Amino acid sequence: MSNDTEPAQVSSVAAESHAGDCDAEMQLLEGAVRPLPYHVVKELLSVGVCARCVLRLFGIEEHIYCHSSFSQSMLGSILEEETSFKSEVEFQFCSVCLGVLQFSYCDDGEETVVKKESAKDMALSIAELVKQEGHQIDGFSLEVSVPPLILENESSLLSHMKKKYESEPWFQERLLLSKCHSVKDVLKFAITKPLETLLGVKASASSFRIRLTYTHKRASKKVQNSVERNQECKRRKTGTENALHNVNDESVIADKDCSGYSTIETNSVTGIFSNGVQDQETSEHFESPIEKVSEPCHLVYVCCRTHIYLCGRYLKYSRNVSQTRWIIDEERMGEASVEEIIGSNILPICQGDNYKFHAAGREDIDVRMLGSGRPFLLEIQNARQVPSELIVKEMESKINGLENKLVGVKNLKVVGSQGWALMHEGEAEKQKQYCALVWISRPLEDEDMQTISLLNDMKILQRTPIRVLHRRSPLEREKIIHWMKIERIAGSSQYFLLHLCTQAGTYIKEFVHGDLGRTQPSVGSILGCRAEILQLDVTDVKMDCFVTE
Amino acid sequence: MSDDMVDRTRKLEETTVSNSLHEEEEERPVREKAEYEEEELHKLLVPDVSQLPPTPPSAVETNFVSYFAPDFMKPGNDQYVYRHANGLCVVGLASTHLAFKDKGGITAVDFNVGKSDRSSMKVTGKRKRNAQHFESNTALCKVCTGDDSYVVRCCVKGSLLEVNDRLIKQPELLNSSADREGYIAIIMPKPADWLKVKTSLLSLEEFKILRELC
Numbered sequence: 001m002s003n004d005t006e007p008a009q010v011s012s013v014a015a016e017s018h019a020g021d022c023d024a025e026m027q028l029l030e031g032a033v034r035p036l037p038y039h040v041v042k043e044l045l046s047v048g049v050c051a052r053c054v055l056r057l058f059g060i061e062e063h064i065y066c067h068s069s070f071s072q073s074m075l076g077s078i079l080e081e082e083t084s085f086k087s088e089v090e091f092q093f094c095s096v097c098l099g100v101l102q103f104s105y106c107d108d109g110e111e112t113v114v115k116k117e118s119a120k121d122m123a124l125s126i127a128e129l130v131k132q133e134g135h136q137i138d139g140f141s142l143e144v145s146v147p148p149l150i151l152e153n154e155s156s157l158l159s160h161m162k163k164k165y166e167s168e169p170w171f172q173e174r175l176l177l178s179k180c181h182s183v184k185d186v187l188k189f190a191i192t193k194p195l196e197t198l199l200g201v202k203a204s205a206s207s208f209r210i211r212l213t214y215t216h217k218r219a220s221k222k223v224q225n226s227v228e229r230n231q232e233c234k235r236r237k238t239g240t241e242n243a244l245h246n247v248n249d250e251s252v253i254a255d256k257d258c259s260g261y262s263t264i265e266t267n268s269v270t271g272i273f274s275n276g277v278q279d280q281e282t283s284e285h286f287e288s289p290i291e292k293v294s295e296p297c298h299l300v301y302v303c304c305r306t307h308i309y310l311c312g313r314y315l316k317y318s319r320n321v322s323q324t325r326w327i328i329d330e331e332r333m334g335e336a337s338v339e340e341i342i343g344s345n346i347l348p349i350c351q352g353d354n355y356k357f358h359a360a361g362r363e364d365i366d367v368r369m370l371g372s373g374r375p376f377l378l379e380i381q382n383a384r385q386v387p388s389e390l391i392v393k394e395m396e397s398k399i400n401g402l403e404n405k406l407v408g409v410k411n412l413k414v415v416g417s418q419g420w421a422l423m424h425e426g427e428a429e430k431q432k433q434y435c436a437l438v439w440i441s442r443p444l445e446d447e448d449m450q451t452i453s454l455l456n457d458m459k460i461l462q463r464t465p466i467r468v469l470h471r472r473s474p475l476e477r478e479k480i481i482h483w484m485k486i487e488r489i490a491g492s493s494q495y496f497l498l499h500l501c502t503q504a505g506t507y508i509k510e511f512v513h514g515d516l517g518r519t520q521p522s523v524g525s526i527l528g529c530r531a532e533i534l535q536l537d538v539t540d541v542k543m544d545c546f547v548t549e
Numbered sequence: 550m551s552d553d554m555v556d557r558t559r560k561l562e563e564t565t566v567s568n569s570l571h572e573e574e575e576e577r578p579v580r581e582k583a584e585y586e587e588e589e590l591h592k593l594l595v596p597d598v599s600q601l602p603p604t605p606p607s608a609v610e611t612n613f614v615s616y617f618a619p620d621f622m623k624p625g626n627d628q629y630v631y632r633h634a635n636g637l638c639v640v641g642l643a644s645t646h647l648a649f650k651d652k653g654g655i656t657a658v659d660f661n662v663g664k665s666d667r668s669s670m671k672v673t674g675k676r677k678r679n680a681q682h683f684e685s686n687t688a689l690c691k692v693c694t695g696d697d698s699y700v701v702r703c704c705v706k707g708s709l710l711e712v713n714d715r716l717i718k719q720p721e722l723l724n725s726s727a728d729r730e731g732y733i734a735i736i737m738p739k740p741a742d743w744l745k746v747k748t749s750l751l752s753l754e755e756f757k758i759l760r761e762l763c
Contacts, residue, residue, distance in 0.1 A: 317593075371590055435594045439605050463711075466735065467612060470635040474672050474710060491598040513608040516639065517715060517722070517730035530729075532605050537594060 032060050037170045040161070049157070050094030052101040056186050057158070059179025065101075065119075065190045091115070096153045097183045099296030100146060100214055101190070108300045123194035126210060130199060130303050134351060136385040139206035140199060140303075142192060144184045147216040147297060154183070187212070207306045207386075214297040304382045310346060310392070311415040311423070311546045313373030314338055314359070315408035319535075322365040324357060334365050341407045342378060345399050349391060351384035360423050360545075361432075361504065363538050371433070371539040373410050375546045377419050387414060411546050422545040427504065431482060433540035434508050436498045438523060441530040443493040448527055449486045452498075455526070456483055463518040465510045479506040498523065499539075509533050609729065616747070617643055617756035618704045622686055627760070628704050629728070630750060636740065638705045641732040642692070642723060645760050651694035654724040658716040662688040662700065667734070668714045677737065680708035685746060689734050690716075692723065705746050707738030 033041075036058055044054050052065060093099040103116035116122040130137070158180065165171045192203050195210075316323075316338055325340055326333040339357035347355045356379040363369050387395065396412040415422075458481045464472050480503040487497040502508065507519070512533035514522035524531035609615070613631035621628050625647030631639040642648065648655055660668035665681075667689055672680045683689075685706045692699050703709070712734045716722060723731040738746070751759065 368593075370593060437596055466633055466637055466639065467635060469710065469735070470633075470637055470737065471675060473674050474677070489595065489598060492601065495596075495598070495601055497594060509608075514730070515608075516732050517713075530607075532607055534601075534605055535596070539590065539594070 028064065032064055037165075037168070040165060040170075044157075048092055048095035050097060050099075050102050052186060052190075053094050053096045053183075056101075056181040056183075057154075057161075059181060063189075065186050093293045093296045095293060096157055097150055098147075098153075098214075098216055098293050100150065100183055101186055102296075104296045105214065105299035106296055108298060113296060114299075119190040120194040123191045123198055126191070126195060126212075126301055126303075127198035129301065130210070133303060134384045135208060135303065135305065137199065137201055137206070137208045137305075139201050139204040140195070140208045140210050141206045142188050142195070142203060143209055143211045144187055144214070145212070146183055146214045149216050149218055150183055150214075154180075207308065208303070209306060210301065210303045212299060212301045214299050216293075216297045217295070218293070305384070305386075307417075308350065308352075308380050308383050308386055309415050309417065309419045310378045310380065310387075310395075310412060311419045312376060312396070312412035313410045313541075313546050314342060314369065314376050315371075315373045315410070316363070316367075316369035316406070317408065318406040319366045319368060321406050323359060323362045326365070336404075336406055338376075338407050341402070342376070342399060342409060345402075346378060346395055347380065349385075349395055350380045350387055352380040353382040355380050358420075358423070360427055360430075360541065360543060364509075364536075366536075368537045369541075370537050372541060372547075373408070374538070374541045375423050375543055377415075377423055389413070419545075423543075425545070430504045431501055431542045432504060432506075432538060433499070433501045433542065435537045435539050436500070436508060436512055436533050437495065437535040438498045438512055439495050439532045439534060440524070440527060441494070444486070444488065444496055449488075451526065452484045452486050455481065457481075458521075460506075460511060460522075461520050462507055462510060463515070465507050465515050466518070477505070479503050481506070481511070495534075501540075501542075508536055607729075613639065615753045616750035617753070618750055619643075619645075619756065619759055621704055622702055623700075626699065626702075628701065630704050631732075632743070636737065636743070637710070638707070638736045638738060638743075639732050640689070640701075640704050640734055640736060642701065642727045643756075644727060645762070646699075646727075648692055648694055648697075648699050649724070649727070651696045653695045655692050655694055655720050657693040658690055658720045658723070659693070660690045660712055660714070660717065662691055667709065667712045668717065670709070672708075672710055677708055677710060680710055680737070683707065683709055683736070692720075701733055703734070703736055704750075705736050705738050706742045707736045709734060710737050711735040 032055065036054075041054055044057070049057075055064060091102075093104060094102055099105060103119065103122045105114055106112070107114050116125070130140075162171075196202055318335075320334050321341075322334040322337045323339065325337045338359075343355040343357055357376065358379065359374055359376040361374065363374070392412055392414060396409050399407065399409045460479050460481060462477050462479055464474050464477075482501040482503070484498060484500040487499060489495050489497060498512070500508070502511075507515075510519045510522070512523045512531050514520075514524045514531070522531065609631060613633050616630040616632060618628045618630065620626055627643035627645045627647075629641050629643045631641075633639075660666055670679065670681060672678070683703045683706065685703050687703050689701045689703055689709075689712065692701060713722075713732050716731065716733070725731070756762075
């Protein structure tokens with residue numbers, strides 16, 4: 001509470017800053033308000049327009065709205081320089097902004113009406129939420145959305161004013177309509193500075209969003225009413241005709257008591273169903289232009305961070321781990337998944353709500369992913385903390401140090417949304433390198449090694465493998481085997497390692513055993529015998545992304 | 550290390566030697582790291598020979614469960630049905646089929662039986678549109694030997710996804726590998742239909758005993 005003496009005019013103001021600031025504020029306010037045409041302001045105040053709306057309709061500069069609360073009576077008294085003007089005014093919700101710029105709203109949870117004294121108070125409850133959620137931020141972006149009803153109110157009010165006052169000199173000067181500030185802008189301007197102070201960071205284009213969503217019950221009802229009425233219009237002409245006539249007969253002077261049942265309809269009709277405001281109609285119906293509202297908007301405010309991404313390459317050392325969570329009939333396939341191992345170790349550190357795992361291609365559960373690793377992207381939703389480089393390195397070590405050694409991670413780091421494009425860029429053209437443990441039905445000859453290594457960029461035709469035929473289209477796909485090399489295994493004449501590099505999308509297992517002759521040629525057909533594959537490992541995913549710099 | 554591996558590391562060394570000394574100084578740790586990583590990788594790839602079976606199970610044995618229909622619709626008409634975990638069934642002639650007893654074996658295969666040429670149908674899409682629905686006794690093809698001809702039937706009620714049209718040009722596949730490359734067709738039965746037909750089929754063991762193949 002203020003402990004300084006204030007000039008009599010503004011005794012109703014509840015200022016919380018120093019007398020000096022208060023004075024400066026008052027001066028600014030007076031300076032802005034005095035030049036305004038008194039009769040217009042009086043009319044606006046009398047139809048229930050709040051002080052801030054009055055000022056913004058006149059296009060008063062933004063810094064005014066930052067200042068501590070000021071009321072309709074204050075406005076009036078500045079202009080009149082007397083306290084008699086409606087000094088007993090009871091608080092009412094603004095007929096244009098429905099209380100938004102009076103920092104009044106209906107609380108979402110408890111359904112109680114909340115009236116904040118000032119922008120600072122409003123900012124305080126928002127800041128509380130941010131702290132409660134435990135977000136660690138270095139900036140914030142403020143977003144506000146208001147119900148269409150407010151815009152309808154505003155446009156009908158503006159067009160009335162235009163019609164009524166366009167001949168007056170002040171109107172020409174001010175170019176009223178073009179300068180009017182929107183409710184959203186004014187609200188943002190009012191609470192941004194106090195929020196910056198409370199949160200200790202600046203407002204910027206940040207991944208951390210604070211969203212204020214105002215809705216009003218009346219907004220949707222009006223639309224519904226008018227939709228219904230419009231339909232009725234077609235059916236019962238007499239009924240609506242009467243309503244329209246009523247409105248036309250009313251006097252021009254604003255009468256706030258006339259509850260235009262039908263005017264609500266026509267207001268909303270013109271507001272919604274005609275794109276440009278039909279000035280003629282709305283100004284005539286401005287008699288009781290905007291209904292007095294008995295309840296303010298519903299406000300829901302949330303804060304959350306947009307997705308953050310961590311990228312890197314993963315290795316899979318186990319033949320019993322699937323890439324993603326795989327459950328059939330409530331039973332998990334394999335003992336774990338790469339997705340869960342990586343996600344569950346990173347999510348808690350980022351203190352996020354959820355994670356989504358994306359990878360550049362995949363391998364079967366019984367195929368290991370070795371060598372350079374496979375590029376992946378982990379999307380974290382609503383992270384409370386964006387991990388630093390140091391923390392990211394710790395995450396990597398943690399995963400690589402897990403006792404069961406099922407999965408490994410390389411080059412882990414935070415990346416922007418471009419990570420997505422990077423990972424999928426040219427995915428179909430990328431080559432993959434494998435090592436297969438192959439058995440043939442006769443001993444391996446030196447000649448075979450020669451035959452195999454001479455084949456370069458060999459084309460093969462693969463019919464959709466039987467093991468995926470149930471869920472993929474039956475097609476014949478041409479693939480390229482770029483090169484192959486046989487490595488003998490000491491101690492065995494019929495087993496050997498086949499190193500090969502192929503086009504993305506090649507089914508390696510089927511290339512070895514032939515898939516009942518549906519992949520031609522196959523290792524078996526090339527060597528003229530039966531070939532079986534026992535193990536497969538991916539040794540290189542030849543992509544440029546997510547490698548160390 | 551095999552010759553190939555030695556070749557590759559030598560190639561790696563060659564390229565770096567051609568660089569200037571200064572660069573070589575910088576590259577040595579990189580080169581060594583790359584070599585080290587490759588060695589580590591190689592260790593993971595080479596299997597323990599002592600753990601390898603002399604003859605590993607075949608792809609069919611690993612991926613399918615084998616069933617048999619002895620004397621299907623006619624004595625001597627032994628057919629197999631390989632069922633994959635995904636529900637698809639591969640049907641073909643068992644080695645004990647009468648056709649293989651004929652001199653010269655199978656000489657021709659004709660898919661033009663019944664109302665249509667089974668090799669001409671085209672199934673498209675994930676939902677397998679245009680697939681014809683056949684009963685278990687619907688004819689798939691006719692196999693001819695020098696002496697005789699035999700009708701091969703579906704054995705399983707379901708949608709015909711594919712016939713092995715290679716048999717038209719290479720009927721000898723049936724003589725050499727009727728159990729693999731000489732398969733006849735791939736059929737997709739509905740789960741309920743499979744359960745019904747399963748009861749009339751024999752397992753590999755039961756079939757061996759029946760035909761005294763053990």
